[in-house]
Every structure is written in C-alpha cells, then in structure tokens.
Amino acid sequence: MKLALAGLWMFATAMLVAPNANADIKVGIVVSASGPGSALGQPQMRAVAALPQEIGGQKIVYVALDDESDPTKGTQNARRLVIQDGVDILIGSSLTPVTMPMLDVAAESKTPIISLAAATAIVRPMDDRRRWAFKVVPNDDLMAGAILKHIAKSGIKTLGYIGVSDGYGEGYYKEISRLAPTLGLTVTTHEVYARADTSVTGQALKVLGTNPEAVFIASAGTPAVLPQEALRERGYSGKIFQTHGVASEEFIKLGGANVEGAVFTGEAFTIADDLPPNDPFRKVREELVSAYEKVNGQKPNIFAAHLWDAIALFKKAAPNALKAAKPGTPEFRAALRDELEQGKDVYLNNGLSTMSSTDHNGYDERSAFLIKVEGGKFRLAR
Incomplete structure (x- = not known):
C-alpha cells in the first residue's frame, strides 16, 4: 500500500484528460487528517490499512492524502491524484467545504468521486458537475x-x-x-x-x-x-x-x-448493538470492526465507517466496470460512474442505499435511527 500524507502542487486543468492505463485499480483518498476536521479524518486515514487489497483478483492500490481541512489543499490533492497517480476513483473529503471544489476536478477529469462529507449540496441539484459525484453520508x-x-x-x-x-x-x-x-x-x-x-x-x-x-x-x-x-x-x-x-x-x-x-x-452503525442479532446492519458493522481492529488495535467510529462504505460501493460497482474496460482508462472511469448508479438496497453502515441517475445519495428514512446519549453511550432511543 502506498500511503502519502502531503499535498502537492497545482496542475494545469488541460492535463486532466491524460490516461494512465495499467493493470491495477487505483483509488485516490483525500481526508482531513489534520486541522479542524481531524476528528473525522484521522479515523478515516487509519481505516485505509483495513481496506480490501483486491477485487476479483484485481489488485487495488490506495493513495491517501491529508487535505489539512483546507479546501485549497484538498483541490491540489485531487488534481495530483488524477494527473500524477492516474486514479480511477476519488474518495473524499471528510468536510463539505473541502469536497465542493474537488467536484470540479472530478467533473473536469471525468473521474467518479464518493464524498465522505454530509451536505446535500454535494449531490444536489443534479447537473453536469454533480453527475460524477456520489455520497455515503445521508443527506x-x-x-x-x-x-x-x-x-x-x-x-x-x-x-x-x-x-x-x-x-x-x-x-x-x-x-x-x-x-x-x-x-x-x-x-x-x-x-x-x-x-x-x-x-x-x-x-x-x-x-x-x-x-x-x-x-x-x-x-x-x-x-x-x-x-x-x-x-x-x-x-x-x-x-x-x-x-x-x-x-x-x-x-x-x-x-x-x-x-x-x-x-x-x-446511522445504523452507531447503535448496531441495539439491533436484533440477525439484522443485516449488524453484519456490515461487524465486518468493518473486525478488519479495523486487526490493523489498528481499536474499534472504528462512524467516520471510519464512511470510508469503509465508500469502498463498499466501489467494490459493488467495480466487477461490471472491469468487464467494460481496463483500469486506468477513461472508459473504466465512466463505467464505474454508471455502475454506481445501479446499486439497489445495498446495506452500508450509513444506511440502506439505492442509487439512481437522479439520486447519488440513495437513502430514505429507513436509514435514520433516533439515537440518544445515555449513560455515556450512544443508544437506540425507543
């Protein structure tokens, strides 16, 4: 795994179309591991080591960068990832103000982006800019x-x-x-x-x-x-x-x-222990907890779950995209984008997701659980 924690220089927009065909799938990750958003970005950065290393025999290379909770830095990182590293998909950022300018990079380079931030404005209203943008956190x-x-x-x-x-x-x-x-x-x-x-x-x-x-x-x-x-x-x-x-x-x-x-x-992740033993949301959470604890020696929180869910959506879309084109090509990125819109009733830590061409968030009220801080713990409010 390649893990980087420094932003680089700004590149010319015209270079965004340069292809970088290769055998590996490359995933670019931008999170707010330092600065005011570090409470969100640090667990996400730690989650990178727990992510799956391949899909259907195809190796995945992760390039993770810290945007320092700064929109300019986030944009620089996104440009570096699509130009220098030739990533097939962008994940990030942790914060809405950092994510918004990254949407321009995604649209210009025709690279799908899955945001880890919360604001509805990331995916609505649907337009040419947001056509490449998806989001795992409920609107x-x-x-x-x-x-x-x-x-x-x-x-x-x-x-x-x-x-x-x-x-x-x-x-x-x-x-x-x-x-x-x-x-x-x-x-x-x-x-x-x-x-x-x-x-x-x-x-x-x-x-x-x-x-x-x-x-x-x-x-x-x-x-x-x-x-x-x-x-x-x-x-x-x-x-x-x-x-x-x-x-x-x-x-x-x-x-x-x-x-x-x-x-x-x-989200279901926060109160999964209060759900019935056979609830699908519990299984999703257990998979994350097992992988995260193995590499970090501690349990993940909901912000780590955001990154895990983004990769879960990517894993769902990648097999069919691989049938359409090779990683590192514009055709593969376009196929990934199209496949992300096809996900139906996907259980995530953040909820039950069904994407479409007009809805790049995909949740309804089945994904909203009433939660209360009680006895120093998050509990399902009944």
Whole structure:
C-alpha cells in the first residue's frame, strides 16, 4: 500500500484528460487528517490499512492524502491524484467545504468521486458537475426531516439554533428553517461559530435570551461539544438536539456529563448493538470492526465507517466496470460512474442505499435511527 500524507502542487486543468492505463485499480483518498476536521479524518486515514487489497483478483492500490481541512489543499490533492497517480476513483473529503471544489476536478477529469462529507449540496441539484459525484453520508435534509418530526411530535414549539459557519451547518439550517414551519415549529435564533473557535459564550447567551423549549446544534466531531457545554454551564436544562456528525466516542469523552441526554438521528452503525442479532446492519458493522481492529488495535467510529462504505460501493460497482474496460482508462472511469448508479438496497453502515441517475445519495428514512446519549453511550432511543 502506498500511503502519502502531503499535498502537492497545482496542475494545469488541460492535463486532466491524460490516461494512465495499467493493470491495477487505483483509488485516490483525500481526508482531513489534520486541522479542524481531524476528528473525522484521522479515523478515516487509519481505516485505509483495513481496506480490501483486491477485487476479483484485481489488485487495488490506495493513495491517501491529508487535505489539512483546507479546501485549497484538498483541490491540489485531487488534481495530483488524477494527473500524477492516474486514479480511477476519488474518495473524499471528510468536510463539505473541502469536497465542493474537488467536484470540479472530478467533473473536469471525468473521474467518479464518493464524498465522505454530509451536505446535500454535494449531490444536489443534479447537473453536469454533480453527475460524477456520489455520497455515503445521508443527506442533511433526510436527517433534519427525521429529527424535526420527532421534535414536533414531542410537543416542542420553539427551537433555538447554533451551527458551524460552513457548508455543513448552513446546509442543516437551510433544511431546518424550511421544514420547521410545516411542523408547527418556530426557530428563534440563527447563531454560528467556526469549527476552530474555543468559545461560543456570546452565541449561547443569545440563544438563551430567546428562551427556546429546545436547542438544535448543527456541528460535527468534537467541535459540537462546545455549544452544548456552554448552554449547560449557563443553566439551560431544556432538550438539546445534535446531528449525526457527533457520533464518535471523542464527542462523549470530551463532553462528559454536559452531552448526556443529547438526541439526534444517525446511522445504523452507531447503535448496531441495539439491533436484533440477525439484522443485516449488524453484519456490515461487524465486518468493518473486525478488519479495523486487526490493523489498528481499536474499534472504528462512524467516520471510519464512511470510508469503509465508500469502498463498499466501489467494490459493488467495480466487477461490471472491469468487464467494460481496463483500469486506468477513461472508459473504466465512466463505467464505474454508471455502475454506481445501479446499486439497489445495498446495506452500508450509513444506511440502506439505492442509487439512481437522479439520486447519488440513495437513502430514505429507513436509514435514520433516533439515537440518544445515555449513560455515556450512544443508544437506540425507543
């Protein structure tokens, strides 16, 4: 396996069409292993060593790069991968702001890309740019709709909002502000903060000033602890809802008692142990856990599962693509793209995926599980 952790220079766009036919399938991976998104990218980088080494006898070569949570670096990495390394598919990035400019590289080079980020904007609206883009994390409109229905059903009428000031947070706010009125909910605030911020006291005080019955926090990884901690330390005792971006042990370890009781809609992976023994989602999770523990000596989290699922989709598409063309050719990349659209009822750690030419995410509400932080663990809320 080839594992690199440094970004390289920018290449001319015109070179993107250069083919690199060879016997091996090459997979380019770009994750945020350092910077503000490292809570997501580090477990993904560690997952690379657990990935399958071949498909149907065809060797797979992985080239993994760190984008440092920086959009410019992510774009440079993507260009290096398609030009210098001649990859057949791009995987990444961990963050929405880094992924978005990478879509241009994918479209220009006609290389399929499977994003590990969450925002709906990565795959919608479908256009020539997004025709090459797919995503394993459920769309924020699906998860936002599921959690808002739960909030409204519980009798809550007013909802404060604090979110990160990037595509992830704003994507969630867009969906919440759109859906809330249809469910009888009033959103009382729109407070934002940067992932790298060390204090959200001002935002928390503004939320508290509107006296909401509950607060929704749209963030991911350990940065999602900060606003919940600020609210609890200032005496807020109302319900706090989070997003599926918090589903990591680091969130619970850092937040401790302050994040106890947080509720969100998330993926099957997070609560697989609470599902029936014969549930297909449990089998998918067990395969990942076994492979990841073997090389890392620890259990994976949901962010590692994002990368595992991206490769699972790739593995599903590759056999038929190999029948159509050889790796390293434009024809193989095009065949991979077409085959990714054909996946039906594929069980992933992130949900049950059925892609199509108009839906490059492929999930419905069967993939949204209500989850609660209870006793220092993520549990299926019943």
